Every structure is written in C-alpha cells, then in structure tokens.
Amino acid sequence: MRVFQNLSAATIAALLGHTLAVPIVVHPGGVNDVVITSQDTLNETLSNQGPNQSATPLSASDAEQLSVSVYNNFDSDSVNVYITGLDSDGNIVCLTSSGTWYTPTANTSTTTPQEITDDIAIPIGAYGTTTSFTLPSYFSSGRVWVADGELTFWTVIASTGVLSLVEPSAVNPDDPSASTNWGFVELTTDSSGITINLSYVDFVGLPLGIEVQGSDGTQSVLGVSVDAISSICTDLATQAASDGQPWNELCMTDTSGNALRVIAPYDYISLEPDAFDTYWTSYVADVWSQYETTPLTIDTQAAAGLVNCTVTSGTLNCAGDNRGYAQPVASDIFGCNSGPFAIESGDNDVHLAVVPRLCAAFDRSTFLVSGGNVQPSLDSSSYYTTTPTNYYSKIVHQYESDGKGYAFAYDDVTPDGGPNASGLLNDPNPTLLTITVGGPTS
Ligand SMILES: *[C@@H]1O[C@H](CO)[C@@H](O)[C@H](O)[C@H]1NC(C)=O
Ligand SMILES: *[C@@H]1O[C@H](CO)[C@@H](O)[C@H](O)[C@H]1NC(C)=O
Numbered sequence: 001m002r003v004f005q006n007l008s009a010a011t012i013a014a015l016l017g018h019t020l021a022v023p024i025v026v027h028p029g030g031v032n033d034v035v036i037t038s039q040d041t042l043n044e045t046l047s048n049q050g051p052n053q054s055a056t057p058l059s060a061s062d063a064e065q066l067s068v069s070v071y072n073n074f075d076s077d078s079v080n081v082y083i084t085g086l087d088s089d090g091n092i093v094c095l096t097s098s099g100t101w102y103t104p105t106a107n108t109s110t111t112t113p114q115e116i117t118d119d120i121a122i123p124i125g126a127y128g129t130t131t132s133f134t135l136p137s138y139f140s141s142g143r144v145w146v147a148d149g150e151l152t153f154w155t156v157i158a159s160t161g162v163l164s165l166v167e168p169s170a171v172n173p174d175d176p177s178a179s180t181n182w183g184f185v186e187l188t189t190d191s192s193g194i195t196i197n198l199s200y201v202d203f204v205g206l207p208l209g210i211e212v213q214g215s216d217g218t219q220s221v222l223g224v225s226v227d228a229i230s231s232i233c234t235d236l237a238t239q240a241a242s243d244g245q246p247w248n249e250l251c252m253t254d255t256s257g258n259a260l261r262v263i264a265p266y267d268y269i270s271l272e273p274d275a276f277d278t279y280w281t282s283y284v285a286d287v288w289s290q291y292e293t294t295p296l297t298i299d300t301q302a303a304a305g306l307v308n309c310t311v312t313s314g315t316l317n318c319a320g321d322n323r324g325y326a327q328p329v330a331s332d333i334f335g336c337n338s339g340p341f342a343i344e345s346g347d348n349d350v351h352l353a354v355v356p357r358l359c360a361a362f363d364r365s366t367f368l369v370s371g372g373n374v375q376p377s378l379d380s381s382s383y384y385t386t387t388p389t390n391y392y393s394k395i396v397h398q399y400e401s402d403g404k405g406y407a408f409a410y411d412d413v414t415p416d417g418g419p420n421a422s423g424l425l426n427d428p429n430p431t432l433l434t435i436t437v438g439g440p441t442s
C-alpha cells in the first residue's frame with residue numbers, strides 16, 4: 001500500500017508511474033492503490049476516544065433529524081447510497097441501513113488503510129421507486145454518495161491521533177471503486193438548517209438531482225440528464241480533434257469503453273502535469289498587453305464598487321488591492337486557487353473580490369470580447385465564445401437541465417441580477433431532502 005500524505009497529485013501520479021490511455025481507462029486496484037488526499041478524506045481527532053474504540057454517536061432530538069427520499073430514475077436494481085460526515089462532536093459517522101450512525105475505527109498497530117467491511121450501504125429500491133430514511137442528527141462535511149453497485153471506504157490512523165475515513169476518488173483511475181458509476185452531493189445540517197451543494201467542479205459522474213422542501217418552499221437543482229456523460233465525452237472528443245488539446249482524456253471509461261465520469265481539466269493536470277501547459281499562454285499575453293494601455297474595470301459588487309486595474313512591468317495591479325497579479329498558467333486558470341489566484345491571509349476585500357472575477361473571466365474567455373473590459377458585466381451568451389476557453393465548463397453547462405451546478409470554482413460570478421449557476425441550496429427549516437438518481441424525471 002502507498003499512503004501519499006499531502007503530496008501533490010502530480011507527485012502521486014509520478015510515483016504511481018501512470019501512463020494514461022485515451023480516454024482514461026480505469027483499472028480498479030486494491031489497498032496499494034488507495035491514495036490519501038485532502039479531497040477524499042474525512043478526519044477525526046481521536047482525543048475523546050481510546051485507541052481502537054468507537055465513539056458513541058450523539059442521540060439527537062427530533063429537530064436535528066432530516067427525512068431523506070431517494071427516487072431511482074436510473075435503470076438499475078443495484079443502486080446503493082452511502083452517507084458519510086462528522087457528527088457535532090467531530091466523530092466520523094456513516095449511516096447504516098437500519099437508520100443509525102456507525103462510527104468507524106481503525107487498527108492502531110498499522111498505517112495500512114483497512115477496508116470498512118461493516119455494512120454501510122443503504123440499498124435503494126428498483127427503477128421507478130422511492131426509498132426513504134432519516135438522518136438521525138446534525139452532521140457536517142457530509143456527502144451522500146450514490147453508486148450503481150458498491151463503493152469501498154477505508155479507515156487509517158495516518159498521523160498520530162487522527163482517524164481518517166478514506167473515500168472513493170473520482171480522479172485516481174486505480175481507485176478500488178474506479179469501475180463503479182457513482183456521484184455525490186455535499187451537505188451540512190445544523191441549527192441554521194441545511195446547506196446542500198451539487199457541483200461539477202471536480203467531475204461529472206452518476207447523474208443526481210436535489211430538491212429541498214422547507215420553510216423557504218421547494219427548491220431544486222436538477223443536475224445533468226442520464227445520457228450526459230457519454231454526450232459530454234463525445235463533445236470533448238470533437239473539441240480535442242479540432243484543437244489537439246487532450247479534452248477527450250478528461251473522460252474515464254471502463255475496460256469495455258463505457259463512459260463512467262468526466263474529470264475537470266484541473267484534476268486531469270494533477271495526473272498529467274504537462275497537459276494544457278501552453279494552451280492559455282498567448283491569450284494571457286494578449287490580455288496583459290490590452291491592460292497595459294486600457295484599464296480593466298472590476299465590479300467588486302461590494303463596498304469598493306468599481307476598481308480599475310492596469311498592467312505595469314508584467315503585473316496587473318488594481319486600485320485599493322493589497323497586492324498585484326502575475327500572469328496565470330493553465331492550472332491556475334482551471335483551478336482558480338493557485339498562482340495569482342491563491343488567497344493569502346491578510347488579503348483585503350478588494351483582493352478577495354478581484355480573484356473570483358478575474359479567474360471567471362479567464363475560464364469564460366470574456367476579456368477580449370466587446371464589453372469585456374468591465375468584469376463581470378456580460379450576459380452568459382458571451383461566455384466561452386472565443387478560443388482558448390474552458391471547454392469542460394462550456395460543455396458541462398450545456399447538459400445541465402436548469403443551468404445550475406458549478407463547473408469551475410468561481411462559476412457563481414455573475415453581473416448584478418444575472419443568472420446564478422450555483423448548485424447550492426439553503427433552507428433554515430428543511431423537512432424533506434429528495435435526491436433523484438439518473439437525471440431529471442421529465
Ligand atoms: C486527513 O488527514 C490526512 C493524513 O494526515 C491528510 O493527508 C488529509 O489531507 C487530511 N484531510 C483533510 C480533509 O484535512
Ligand atoms: C488495538 O488493537 C491492536 C491490534 O488488534 C492491539 O494490538 C492493541 O493492543 C489494541 N489496543 C488497545 C488499547 O486495545
């Protein structure tokens with residue numbers, strides 16, 4: 001087994017000696033292929049437990065409980081749901097099919113991840129049926145995982161005093177669950193209600209939709225249609241044939257060629273560090289050159305109002321911003337969290353407003369189009385209209401039934417009054433969460 005603690009995914013890929021096929025064909029492995037990253041772990045401090053002991057899950061009042069219905073609109077009789085999160089004491093909890101929290105533990109004498117063999121799968125009824133259960137208490141950093149088949153979860157005490165739940169990875173083609181078609185939604189429930197998030201920032205997998213009923217009425221995010229994955233893969237292959245970039249390799253298939261999921265370019269670069277490396281270079285140079293002579297106006301949509309930015313000696317500087325911006329590279333643009341887009345402690349409100357608006361304008365390629373000198377200001381019909389652009393985001397949005405669900409980290413940037421692409425729902429008093437598996441019902 002290889003435990004890669006907090007190494008960059010690029011380093012992990014190098015250690016694994018990956019040679020990636022086109023598109024990526026998954027090869028599910030065993031414990032030796034489990035990769036530990038911050039994206040796919042949930043950590044518990046073991047301070048309130050002795051070694052090898054399970055925490056006692058909290059008993060909760062009715063007010064903390066939430067009814068969940070899962071509607072199976074996917075033509076499969078082997079759909080399973082897994083629910084993972086942290087209870088209000090910070091203990092890792094998984095819901096069992098009997099409706100109670102299971103608290104996993106780990107063997108303290110080994111740093112090898114151990115598969116959870118206790119039954120934490122909740123079987124979902126056949127195509128066309130609804131299965132209901134109740135979340136027993138508030139929980140945070142939660143995920144509802146939905147799989148056509150089974151997923152494998154692991155526990156490990158990877159550093160002293162910390163128990164990690166190691167979850168399936170969408171990005172690792174050798175993950176033990178890699179050949180299963182799965183997806184998740186992220187949620188937290190607490191005294192301020194429910195926050196639930198359907199997102200394609202890292203990948204598009206098994207199509208899921210969410211609906212929350214509560215004191216704010218009924219709200220939904222419909223998600224992508226059931227055949228979206230194969231359509232997205234086809235469109236990405238067409239784009240790759242036209243510009244020679246590895247868009248088609250964002251698609252992961254099983255060994256029979258069935259498309260399973262599509263990973264975001266940022267995550268693909270974590271496997272193949274040289275991918276897209278010069279894709280944005282001349283566009284970035286053109287943008288920088290434009291703003292040497294003409295100001296770029298960022299609408300902070302906050303107290304600072306409109307701020308002008310200009311390029312001097314290769315750095316973009318904005319009025320009132322605590323620091324400037326160097327030219328971004330491809331991974332910075334796709335990920336929005338590195339290079340000039342990395343947020344540092346001490347960054348002021350102007351900086352915190354400029355980063356998302358700059359990065360969104362790159363991903364949507366809206367700088368050099370008419371009206372693009374004010375960001376954000378353009379209608380979504382101007383997004384993704386020039387090359388280079390983030391074709392993953394462009395194409396994923398085309399298959400969202402209601403235009404909702406982030407396809408890159410700052411996809412909620414929009415001019416005042418514009419449509420909000422966020423797949424996030426909040427309700428202060430939720431009464432029912434419904435998850436639809438297999439795309440919208442109509
Ligand atoms: C959990 O702990 C592991 C091992 O210490 C670490 O690599 C991982 O990043 C942590 N996960 C989170 C979400 O912080
Ligand atoms: C924890 O489990 C390991 C392996 O079974 C065992 O060697 C160790 O003695 C246990 N520790 C305690 C405190 O029970």
Ligand SMILES: *[C@@H]1O[C@H](CO)[C@@H](O)[C@H](O)[C@H]1NC(C)=O
Nearest residue numbers: 106107108109110111112114
């Ligand atoms: C814990 O791990 C040690 C070392 O690998 C092993 O010898 C032991 O059998 C394990 N104990 C349990 C309860 O799995």
Ligand SMILES: *[C@@H]1O[C@H](CO)[C@@H](O)[C@H](O)[C@H]1NC(C)=O
Nearest residue numbers: 186197199201202406409424
């Ligand atoms: C929604 O999910 C995306 C991707 O997982 C994440 O980047 C974002 O922070 C989440 N938003 C909230 C409010 O949880």
Ligand SMILES: *[C@@H]1O[C@H](CO)[C@@H](O)[C@H](O)[C@H]1NC(C)=O
Nearest residue numbers: 294295296297306307308309
């Ligand atoms: C920002 O630049 C625009 C375009 O040149 C100009 O009209 C505006 O007055 C500038 N705003 C400030 C605050 O300098």
Ligand SMILES: *[C@@H]1O[C@H](CO)[C@@H](O)[C@H](O)[C@H]1NC(C)=O
Nearest residue numbers: 412413414420422424425426
């Ligand atoms: C978009 O909607 C989400 C969820 O309601 C909200 O958190 C976010 O602030 C909104 N974004 C904008 C730019 O209005």
